[in-house]
Amino acid sequence: MSRLLLSACAAALTLAAAPALSQTFPTTGTPIIADASQAPLALPRAQPAIPAPVDTPYPGVIRYKADVTDLERKIVNVTETIPVAAGPLTLLYPEYLPGNHAATGPIQLISGVTVTGGGKRIEWLRDTIQPYAFHLDIPEGVTEIEVSFQWLTQPDNANWRVTMTPSIVNMQWEKALLYPAGHYSRRITFAPSIQLPAGWGYGTALETESFENGLATFKPTDLYTLVDSPMYAGANHRRVDIDPTGDAVHMEIVADKAANLAITDEQIGLYQNMVTQADRLFGARHFDHYDVLMALSDQLGGIGLEHHRSSENTGGPGFFTEWDKNAGGRATIPHEFTHSWNGKFMRPADELTANYNVPTQNTLLWVYEGQTEYWGHVLAARSGIHTVEEEKILLAGVAAFYENQPGREWRALQDTDNHNLLGYRVPGQWTSWMRGTGDYYRESQLMWLDADTLIREGTDNRKSLDDFARAFFGVEDGRYTPRGYTFEEVVAALNGVYAHDWATFLRGRLDAVGPDARAPTDGITRAGYFLTYTDTLTALEKKVMSGWATDFQYSLGFTLSGPTNRLSNIRWGSPAFNAPLGAGWDLIAVNEVAATPEVLRDAVTAAKTSTDPIVLLLKNGSRYRTVSFDYHEGLRYPRLARTEGAPDRLADIWAPRRR
Template sequence: MPPIRLTATVLALLLAGTALPALAQNPGTPWVTDAREAAVALPRAQPLIPEPEDKPYPGVIQYRADVTDLERRIISVHQTVPVSAGPMTLLYPRFLPGNHAGTGPIQLIAGLTVIGGGERIEWLRDTIDPYAFHLDIPVGVSEIVVDFQWLTQPDSSQWRVVMTPAIVNMEWEKAILYPAGYFANQIQVAASIRLPEGWNYGTALTTTTFTDGVATFEPSDLYTLVDSPMFAGAHFRRIDIDPTGNSVHLNIVADSTENIAPTADQLALYENLVTQADRLFGARHFDHYEFLVGLTRQLGGIGLEHHRSSENTMSPEFFTDWSASAGDRGLLPHEYVHSWNGKFRRPADELTANYNVPSQNTLLWVYEGQTEYWGDVLAARSGLATRDVAVANLAAIAGFYDAQPGRQWRALHDTNNHNLLGYRVPGQYPSWMRATGDYYRESALIWLDADTLIREGTRDRKSLDDFARAFFGVDDGVFTPRGYTFQELVEALNAVYPHDWAGFLRDRLDAVGPDARAPLDGITRAGWQLTWVDSLTPVEKSVQGGWTRDFQYSLGFTLSATSNRLANIRWDGPAFRLGIGEGWELVAVNGTAADAGVLRDAVTAAKGTETRIELLLKSGDRYRTVAFDYRDGLRYPRLVRIEGTRDRLAEIYAPRRR
């Protein structure tokens, strides 16, 4: 190994570490409140991270990844970066597109070395931003070689699994360093990747060669590279599902070949999806679109949008046990809609210069919420979801938010901002905390409300379809992202149907307090109403997959999927009022060894009687017996028709003929 070269700047940075205790011991040193101010106050040469500028980075970064170390789950990266002499900062992506938070897994990056002119150049991590690495490039060095490893995880306890014996999900933004001081779309990268022998892959990138397991791609800007992940695997199939040409494809990888078995009828439904999206938006903002689909329980679960592709995982039996997949068929329609809403058009505060400029989430209820709405609608219009499935799914959403107590203290809009703390960070008592996913599903109720309001106000001559076509379907063939603001959204809605849209939206986004209610007016205006039942139809069971262990609307908790552990304790529900918190395990029900079926039978038997439901609970070495005075039976949400009203849900879910 070449000797380590300590340049003057780096040496000064290393030696300056002794100045910190001196500052604490000197009573004459004034307090400073800003971290950068503190750095300037110390006798140290703290480099500043250059702000991104909209100018081309000189030269092309050569990038090579090797994903063949499947047993040890190590992805090795080799980059050659054109440079000039002087200070330089390399960045690891922090704010990942679609995560809406600073979630870049830099904790998994190791072995970072930088070589220039045949000698090692020492780097120093920034003392404030751990995603930045400072270098001092010696005179005469015109390129540096950067090597490191992404130590991917064997399970999804902290970070999702991206490598299995049969599948690799290559997400470039998690295995790249790039120069600070430039917009992402001004940095050119020539990427290649080595795959295990015999593997194939899907990606939106353009392949120039694929020889001896090495795929080489046309040079692209960093933005396009990051926006074009790869699913690669030993069992792979690419299928054209574009009725108008060869532009939209399913790229399927699976744990075994027999799972890659979509039938002609199933593929016809995905062709319908493409057709119905074309009829909704009236334009495409991609030259080709690649659904990356992993049929696996070994790869970490994902549904992530990109402009010309999406990453999606489902169960291995998704196609071979089609009836059981009814509740999962909305994933691909949702991610496909993101090509229009979230990628081509996206909230202006999410159009950041690069991946280390913080994004803001003020309009996630549009980015994700309206996408959730259109994803469900397109699933129904294409036939991927029957009308009964679509209605059952809507009932589950309406029931959840109708019973949610968290809006007493926290408005829906705050879940957008809270997401910056971490992508979908879980918390105790989710019904009280409110989940960051509320900007998906509750916001979808708001857009149903808007759709039915337009339909009612225009005597059903116009709908939210008209807004989607005018707002997202402009400029067919244009790829360049465009931002939108709240005011532009309001103006576009007013162009379809004049109304106080700003007030309409703010009332629903900002509603908080004991009188705040879930936005269910759209369901009523569509000719339906929410009711509660004690048993489910087969269709409802297929949608509410965990129904056998779901007692949240009766006793006020659920049983975890793999044990009798109590979870999702509903705030101020029956269990909560008995002093039960998270972490207890159900041992017995009325003196009988517990399982979900025994508990369901006990709740049903107590309905309308004076019988109490007695549960024996265990937490560590503690046991406790509690008695529920609950006699209303099992409760599940259902939508029923309002007699004599127009069925606007049927009209919304009906396929468009043009």
Template sequence: MTFRLTAPAIALLLSSVAPAAMAHAQHQPWQGTIAPVAPTPQNTPLALPRALPPIPAPTEATYPGIIRYEVDATDVERKIVSVRQTIPVKSGPLVLLYPKFLPGNHADTGPIQLISGVTVSGAGQRIEWLRDTIEPYAFHIDVPQGVSEIVVEFQWLTQPDNSQWRVVMTPDMLNLQWEKALLYPAGYHSTGITFAPSIKLPHGWNYGVSLDTETFANGIATFKPVDLYNLIDSPLFGGAHFNRVDIDPKGEGVHLNIVGDKASQITLTDEQIGWFENLITQGDRLFGARPYDRYEFLVAATSQMGGIGLEHHRSSENTVPTDFFTNWGKSLGSVGLLPHEYVHTWNGKRNRPADELTANHNIPTQNTLLWVYEGQTEYWGDVLTARSGLAPVQDIITSFAEIAAFYDNQPGRGWRPLQDTNNHNLLGYRTSNPYSSWMRGTGDYYREALLIWLDADTLIREATNDRKSLDDFAKGFFGGDEGSYAPRGYTFDDVVANLNAVHPHDWASFLRERLDAAGPDAKAPLDGLARAGWRLTYTDALTDAEKKIQTGWKNDFQYSLGFTLSGTNRISNIRWGGLAFEADIGPGWELVAINDTAANADKLREAVTANKDGSAPIKLLMKRGEQYRTVQFDYTDGLRYPRLERIEGTRDRLTDILSPRRR
């Protein structure tokens, strides 16, 4: 039985205890008894106009009729999307839901706060609605007798800047994510509700989308009716400057749909088209079968619309810098974005963790296998980036060095296992924190998991004398069913069984040891690098090619003084347990001077280098608000940037992994 003290009782109890007795009691076991207190009723709606019926659970029944769904996206200056839905109904209680758990976000991120002006009418009369007080994503409606359809109208007030939610409308482009601007009936699976969508675009605009267009005239595009699941999985990029490029060597329907802030930003060279064609070919050779009938890359070359990289069955949303095509290779992260999202069509969409296959978009998701969903996708995304020629092999090796160094120096594994980081989005969607090396988070089930999959790949290669590899797992686990994009769920046991089908091993222990390790002896999973013929080292002088990949090297003192220096001399990314941390440097400090001269990153690098012989201690004058302090470091190991170097006399399996497949 559980006993509960009410707040007044606790206050009365504490007020009668002397401070010294309270201090003593904090260290003593409770020896008295507490009388049970009747619990206060919880979650009981009070003073509502009427009692609210329960929200119907989803069933496999088909919703009767088709919901006509009209979107007006022409108000780009005020950034307002207007919606009109005509919903077949019958009289009685009806609950409409706003999508809460959004695919690819792995959390309850539906921005219902941006929905305004909700009105409902039927048979020419206004019908009142009532928001559920427990689940505010639900709207309760009593449909009057004689009403066979209702009209629901509202606005999605998209954001003017990226401070809270990303910008999705600019004067020249739009990223329409249907789930941000619709309501749907509760009580049904998302595959059992049919929508007939249409959109009105500004004059002269064109668009890319994986929906089937029925007509496009006078700026209005109407699409073939589609179930809610596939509607939400089919976002649209539209714009005044639009280019559509066929990149399917088989000619079966894979396209780049590109919008840009300017017309000059959306044209590809023949060489670039060839690399993207190679991406499709190498994807075919890796996985063996396509889980789509056609695929649409949606790409925005923009500095005005908010950044995104989001996967879908038959498309993906990708934003890249405005000079992505005109200054190729400037950012490896941008180049690797499209391959990553493309891999998701196999891993994450058609095949996905079973605990993410929910009946509709208001059933909570679970994320226990994100280290497969995102982690193995991160691995294959980088592999296909190299195999296609989108980036040189050496660029990926340099990137792997950065990843290995980060996790080799991550103190957070002392308390938090990688498995727990799968819950990170559910704890607060991609929230920031001042000590990411200690907190751990979203990036870990991507990038540390990449190292685990490299470990698995090289183990298979070594054990089979390089006759088999993780490629065989990819083809067996994610392949098959050419053209089908009906989702299939997988479990941990499925992953283990399919690894064993490639090479018998205690894969369950292999994975759990790496996923669950925490404590002072927990290490980063770097064995795969050694089996691949490489080791992690550090250098004080990067090559020009390495500087292109490690773009923040000028301001990076992570592996020396233990922080990053911003362009405005703010100290950030303070590494937990590093030199700066141990010197009581926390968030908010600004570097003012170095050895009595005005500070900047160049001078700090010079100071760190000058003290390699111990003759010139590093003295930093720092400011936070009106407070100043001087900190001195006797650090003598110089600048340290990560690098992978070959282990002499070993097979270079890493280059083998990153090289294109010929069949």
């Protein structure tokens, strides 16, 4: 044993034998450790300061070029040329991404970061407390640096969604850039360009300066607008005008196959109706032009993401060519289009951050996403994108989900606004108990239906939530700069339409928690309907409820998934939960008959008129188990039924506006 090691051991023994130090706190406020065994093993290293963002311009223009031609390896190569001055500089990778409401910037996929200036390499140091920051020391005489790196996009959707396929690229600039700290995002100017594969077309809200030999160069813009203007590019591309009053709103479609671009004139007319109905709802536009980016693919990762002058949307390859098969998913585009007013122009004040590394707060997502979900479905119905009957089926599904959701016993709707901050859309086996992202969308949709019908009832149908939308979101026609809003302003605007104790109305639904808390379904009742359940579906219900054949949520309490008929989405407190069953079980047989979804449906139906249990044989790895369900209530699928003699306010809400 070396002398140095012996000395260290002796010191350690001395410390261990020493009496505990008295715990005192000097006037400096620094605590004295009471017991040496509680001392930290290491202290954080000193970190260079990250400049706080201020409302001053960054000097010069950052020249940015992305190359997305490496389709086989799905690699985006980026070069940024940044004006600099001698001294410390911190570059940031966006952490808090707009529309994600969380710290989701995939910095793990950024590699090969190399900085040069004045013909020499300049080393960087990552901040270990804020690892989205890169610290540099710019030498004297260097007036610009070149930063190069790769965004290693993913081959599958296991962890991050696929953004590159052999025929489509979804370029999201914020996932492939670094920007200087110390300035508001709108005060940093970029001159962006992108190299596309030969022969490709593209759509983006950016203003094109030139497009030659596959190189698209855009007019200089601020970082805020760049991040807010993604691109869809593809070998198969079509641009469609959907603005009936001018040439300001377009659909930019890319597809795996050229045949999938065949949107019909009738379908184009439905999206033109959407634009018209949005104009009549809000009474103002907060964009000079708007691009609905639409990718038709079974390879690109799915997305529906809002921007001020565009939106990113995906659908299956047959979204247009097999229109009737997509009834349940057509409200996404109206939802994202609504965000141009609610979420982008008018935005919760605590989400209007200075740059992309300032933490967001999500206290008003029930307005940002929840009321947008409400208007998305209203616009879908008013435009004809959904029929009224399709909307009733979808609304019944939402109401049934929350009427049967036990998670409200411990978690209020308001707290689900924090879900993304706790881990972005974390999947879970017990979603009915966890509560989460979908709730501030869909449960809030029910809450806003409640508000709309309350206004209609209280004003004898002279006013509605439409009046709120025009007064709150439709202000300052032509203004593009975002405005922040608060809870108090939402309440005041509602009172401007109809005098009511709106603060109590909202807080009562947002903060309701405990065994007696219930879903906010009063709007359905006030609209002249009630929720019921049926064991026999119509042809239209089967089309809209695409997963009906494997859905046993409101009977046995689970869904069957995949070729092995795996039990998934087990509902907390259901017969399956009480069996008890958890994750990983595959259905092998039903009443000694080889299992299929149809066999299980038949068994559940037969049990209505029998006292015999439903017996399932299950397999989980090498384990087998037989479970008996003493269940005799039959299949249960949700449906809205009319209340006799009550006014049909859903018909009024979903009717197209004539002016």
